[in-house]
Amino acid sequence: MGNGAGDAVVVLEAVTKDYPLGKTTVHAVRGVDIRLERGEFAVLAGPSGSGKTTVLNLIGCVDVATSGKVIIAGRDTKLLKESERTRLRLETLGFIFQSFNLIPVLDLYQNVEFPLLLRKDIDKAERKRRVLELVERVGLTGQMKQRPGELSGGQRQRVAIARALVTRPAIVLADEPTANLDSATGQSILELMRQMNRDGTTFLFSTHDPVVMAAARRVIRIADGKIADQGFGANPSAGAAAAHAH
Amino acid sequence: MGILLRIALRNLRLHWVRTLIVGFLLTVGTWLVVVGQGAIDAIHAGMQRSVVDTLSGHLQITSGAAKDDLELYQSAAIAVPDLGKIADFGKVKSVLQSVPEVDAVIPMGLGRSIVWGASSIETKLAELRRSINDGTSDKRPALIAHVRAILKSMTGDLDKLQKVASDTKETDAQKADLARANSDAFWQEFDKAPLDALEFLENRISPLGVQSGFYFFNYVGTDPGAFAKNFKLFRMQSGEMIPEGQRGFMFNSNYYERFVKHRTARRLDEIKEARELTGATIALDENLKRMVEHNKAQVSQITEQLDPVKADEVKVLLQKELGSTEGELSKLLVSFLAVDDDNFQRRYDFFYKEIAPRIRLYAYMVGDTISLYGQTKSGYPRAVNVKVWGVFRYEGLEKSGLAGVYNVMDLMSFRDLTGLSEPVSAEELASIKAQAKITDIPREKAEDELFGAGTEVVTAADNKTFDDLAGRDLAGMRKLAEAAQNAKFSQADLEAGPVVNIAVFLKGAQASAPGTSAAGDAPLAKATLIDAEQLEVSRLKVVDALKKAGFDMKVLPWSSAQGPLVGGLAAGISIFFYVIVGLIFFVAFIVILNSLLMATMERTQEIGTIRAMGAQRGYVIRMFAIEGAAMAVIFGGLGLGLGALTVIGLGASGVPATSEILFFIFGGRELHPLLDVGHLAVAFSVIVVVTLVSTLIPAIAAARIPPIAAMNAKE
Numbered sequence: 015m016g017n018g019a020g021d022a023v024v025v026l027e028a029v030t031k032d033y034p035l036g037k038t039t040v041h042a043v044r045g046v047d048i049r050l051e052r053g054e055f056a057v058l059a060g061p062s063g064s065g066k067t068t069v070l071n072l073i074g075c076v077d078v079a080t081s082g083k084v085i086i087a088g089r090d091t092k093l094l095k096e097s098e099r100t101r102l103r104l105e106t107l108g109f110i111f112q113s114f115n116l117i118p119v120l121d122l123y124q125n126v127e128f129p130l131l132l133r134k135d136i137d138k139a140e141r142k143r144r145v146l147e148l149v150e151r152v153g154l155t156g157q158m159k160q161r162p163g164e165l166s167g168g169q170r171q172r173v174a175i176a177r178a179l180v181t182r183p184a185i186v187l188a189d190e191p192t193a194n195l196d197s198a199t200g201q202s203i204l205e206l207m208r209q210m211n212r213d214g215t216t217f218l219f220s221t222h223d224p225v226v227m228a229a230a231r232r233v234i235r236i237a238d239g240k241i242a243d244q245g246f247g248a249n250p251s252a253g254a255a256a257a258h259a260h
Numbered sequence: 261m262g263i264l265l266r267i268a269l270r271n272l273r274l275h276w277v278r279t280l281i282v283g284f285l286l287t288v289g290t291w292l293v294v295v296g297q298g299a300i301d302a303i304h305a306g307m308q309r310s311v312v313d314t315l316s317g318h319l320q321i322t323s324g325a326a327k328d329d330l331e332l333y334q335s336a337a338i339a340v341p342d343l344g345k346i347a348d349f350g351k352v353k354s355v356l357q358s359v360p361e362v363d364a365v366i367p368m369g370l371g372r373s374i375v376w377g378a379s380s381i382e383t384k385l386a387e388l389r390r391s392i393n394d395g396t397s398d399k400r401p402a403l404i405a406h407v408r409a410i411l412k413s414m415t416g417d418l419d420k421l422q423k424v425a426s427d428t429k430e431t432d433a434q435k436a437d438l439a440r441a442n443s444d445a446f447w448q449e450f451d452k453a454p455l456d457a458l459e460f461l462e463n464r465i466s467p468l469g470v471q472s473g474f475y476f477f478n479y480v481g482t483d484p485g486a487f488a489k490n491f492k493l494f495r496m497q498s499g500e501m502i503p504e505g506q507r508g509f510m511f512n513s514n515y516y517e518r519f520v521k522h523r524t525a526r527r528l529d530e531i532k533e534a535r536e537l538t539g540a541t542i543a544l545d546e547n548l549k550r551m552v553e554h555n556k557a558q559v560s561q562i563t564e565q566l567d568p569v570k571a572d573e574v575k576v577l578l579q580k581e582l583g584s585t586e587g588e589l590s591k592l593l594v595s596f597l598a599v600d601d602d603n604f605q606r607r608y609d610f611f612y613k614e615i616a617p618r619i620r621l622y623a624y625m626v627g628d629t630i631s632l633y634g635q636t637k638s639g640y641p642r643a644v645n646v647k648v649w650g651v652f653r654y655e656g657l658e659k660s661g662l663a664g665v666y667n668v669m670d671l672m673s674f675r676d677l678t679g680l681s682e683p684v685s686a687e688e689l690a691s692i693k694a695q696a697k698i699t700d701i702p703r704e705k706a707e708d709e710l711f712g713a714g715t716e717v718v719t720a721a722d723n724k725t726f727d728d729l730a731g732r733d734l735a736g737m738r739k740l741a742e743a744a745q746n747a748k749f750s751q752a753d754l755e756a757g758p759v760v761n762i763a764v765f766l767k768g769a770q771a772s773a774p775g776t777s778a779a780g781d782a783p784l785a786k787a788t789l790i791d792a793e794q795l796e797v798s799r800l801k802v803v804d805a806l807k808k809a810g811f812d813m814k815v816l817p818w819s820s821a822q823g824p825l826v827g828g829l830a831a832g833i834s835i836f837f838y839v840i841v842g843l844i845f846f847v848a849f850i851v852i853l854n855s856l857l858m859a860t861m862e863r864t865q866e867i868g869t870i871r872a873m874g875a876q877r878g879y880v881i882r883m884f885a886i887e888g889a890a891m892a893v894i895f896g897g898l899g900l901g902l903g904a905l906t907v908i909g910l911g912a913s914g915v916p917a918t919s920e921i922l923f924f925i926f927g928g929r930e931l932h933p934l935l936d937v938g939h940l941a942v943a944f945s946v947i948v949v950v951t952l953v954s955t956l957i958p959a960i961a962a963a964r965i966p967p968i969a970a971m972n973a974k975e
Contacts, residue, residue: 067971070971071968071971074872075967076871076872076966076967076968076970076971077968096877097876097877100871100874100875100876100877100967101874101876103872103873103874103967104873104874104875105874107874109869109872109873109970111869111970111971113865115865115866115869115970117267117866117869117870118274118866119266119267119270119271119274120263120266120267120270124263124266127263128263128870128873129873129874131263132873132874132875132879133874177873181874189971
């Protein structure tokens with residue numbers, strides 16, 4: 015994968031992100047360096063307004079850095095045109111949203127299938143095979159024809175996970191995936207993602223939920239737009255994080 | 261594509277209120293385009309029929325030197341235009357007939373004459389003369405009784421006049437004449453030499469009668485046979501065609517009914533028509549009420565037409581009908597004519613069964629002679645007597661005033677009346693000058709002539725009395741006039757002379773044969789009408805042929821020849837329609853735009869999500885376009901279907917004309933809208949364009965939603 019990134023799927027180098035806010039400028043991200051290897055199960059942690067969602071958006075190619083480099087799957091996103099970034103998202107990234115963001119008019123099967131329909135290289139049989147496999151893995155085979163409105167929050171997030179994985183992305187980004195779920199459901203969702211991770215998918219969450227942090231193998235702490243702790247090692251500060259957040 | 265359509269349809273269903281509102285507008289708009297176009301096409305066809313098949317033909321040709329534009333209908337309403345003349349119709353005709361597209365060539369001239377309405381004494385004397393000429397003596401006693409009754413009332417009128425007259429000498433003479441005519445001795449002598457007695461009555465007594473106003477008779481001077489054969493809607497209604505080679509006049513039934521018919525009968529007809537066509541009632545319609553009041557106020561129009569015998573008959577019949585013992589006829593008539601909605605039909609029938617046959621229902625009847633007064637271009641007065649041969653109508657257009665504007669006269673009489681045959685002669689001018697006592701006065705002598713002493717400026721008017729008639733061969737003069745009126749002519753005479761304008765019919769334009777009774781009401785297939793392009797091609801060929809033959813002529817298509825007022829009718833209707841359609845689609849446009857913009861805002865997160873997952877902007881635009889297209893197909897299709905059904909239904913049943921002008925616009929009693937695949941295509945294109953354009957702005961707005969919008973948690 016070029017750019018000397020080795021097996022890294024995400025490389026952020028001295029990344030800043032400024033937002034204009036009235037006459038002032040908000041420095042949301044101030045010189046962040048992150049390197050995420052393939053197969054990681056990492057968490058971006060920090061309080062509200064710390065910049066973790068901004069970092070996630072930069073990695074997700076839905077936002078562009080003010081300065082520094084954001085390299086996703088070996089490609090410098092700043093050098094890409096808007097349509098190329100879109101394509102990069104389609105081929106490389108999977109998204110799990112805090113509020114699930116399923117398409118309300120489509121049923122479960124169609125929602126999971128949707129990202130595949132945006133790709134022209136996957137035929138109908140392959141689409142069906144992948145969708146059925148993932149729906150089965152998230153345990154919703156019986157609800158195939160139901161629409162988002164007819165599913166519970168946990169079921170919806172399972173659908174969202176299936177949808178994020180159906181394109182077999184290099185990395186799945188999840189923004190506060192358990193924030194709208196009760197703790198038991200959150201746990202089961204987390205467990206599901208961990209299983210997926212064991213099968214080789216790279217996950218990066220943003221969260222301030224200590225339960226999620228506890229489940230992560232690496233917690234990158236962000237405070238005031240800067241990396242406070244790169245969090246190498248197995249859950250080195252999981253307990254502390256829990257204590258800190260609550 | 262499949263998923264986009266699914267999303268589109270689900271969205272339409274999800275926002276069903278919005279979908280129904282937009283759908284309703286789109287359906288109505290499409291329906292209106294289909295039905296409106298069908299109607300407008302039928303109206304254009306109808307108007308073409310009303311103009312082409314009654315008066316203009318496909319082309320109208322006038323002299324290149326014409327000072328005014330030919331405006332067929334305005335000519336009748338305002339002033340007869342100066343169209344110059346085409347000196348030799350025959351030569352132009354042969355040039356025109358050499359053009360393969362030309363089917364028929366009809367000579368024409370438009371004119372208008374004042375006709376003084378006959379007084380009741382004139383009318384009765386004319387009837388008396390006819391009965392003497394025919395040798396029908398059975399009617400004579402009643403006629404004589406009627407004439408004597410009128411003479412009696414004239415004596416009373418003259419007495420009143422004498423009281424206010426300055427010249428009692430003249431009225432004394434008139435009184436003496438009247439006294440003679442009123443005397444029993446005069447009538448005892450009548451049977452011995454009836455024509456001499458009539459001569460006295462007609463020349464001395466008739467001028468004392470009160471004339472019943474005057475008429476303006478518009479007419480087309482033409483070759484009646486060619487006119488009747490080629491103007492497809494022409495039908496004889498009563499009487500007969502002017503025979504070939506003979507002079508004469510034919511009334512247009514509409515004109516005849518409206519202007520020549522007995523006023524009381526006409527008003528009853530109008531009330532009947534209004535009740536039948538528009539469902540108006542006497543109780544509620546002010547206009548109908550007024551007509552009833554007029555009829556009640558003008559019973560003398562009936563009574564003065566009844567001779568004593570008939571007056572008695574009518575009195576008895578009315579007493580019976582009304583169950584009244586009233587002995588005075590005029591009072592009975594007033595109660596009889598006080599019609600209401602309940603008794604109208606019965607009294608209408610009674611009027612036509614019992615009263616109409618006893619009065620003169622029309623001021624001029626078939627067989628009468630009309631004296632038409634006109635003038636030549638230089639103002640020289642002319643008069644011709646023409647016989648009324650018959651009454652014609654235009655099939656389906658009987659009730660149209662516009663179609664009824666021209667009567668028909670033979671071309672020879674027209675030439676005589678307008679002085680078309682002769683150049684403006686020095687003689688004619690001299691004669692006018694002599695009559696007006698105009699003399700050429702050198703400029704330097706003008707003052708003397710005006711103010712100088714010794715010159716008699718005012719000559720005493722000739723102090724003629726009626727005695728100047730004495731010694732004249734009145735019967736001989738009458739014979740001369742009759743000879744002129746009855747003079748026959750050959751087709752060659754007719755064709756060789758001058759005309760004012762020429763109507764040309766083109767080939768391939770009229771599918772049904774002339775004279776078929778179906779023509780009036782049958783729905784017109786588009787193919788039976790000549791289209792504008794074909795017409796223009798043929799017109800140019802005609803122009804070319806005339807130019808090559810050395811004629812300087814104006815060749816107008818019927819649409820120009822009809823004049824801007826009538827032409828404006830069709831254009832006005834079209835404009836009205838397009839404005840309505842435009843408004844509906846504008847509203848639809850705004851509603852779609854607005855609702856989709858709102859939907860875009862509602863769906864910001866959804867669209868952001870789709871974009872985040874990797875959908876390009878074009879995909880989002882397509883998503884909206886398909887939603888718009890789905891609406892266009894569903895509701896446009898519905899509108900097309902309903903529109904087609906409506907047009908087919910109306911085409912079969914016909915839309916009845918409910919007002920005088922509608923008969924003309926519809927080209928008959930009913931309008932039969934035509935379904936045309938082209939209309940459906942146009943309507944569908946319009947709706948697709950409207951929906952897509954109104955979808956475009958929201959679609960672009962949606963495509964601009966950044967994928968980051970997906971991240972903004974809302975739930």
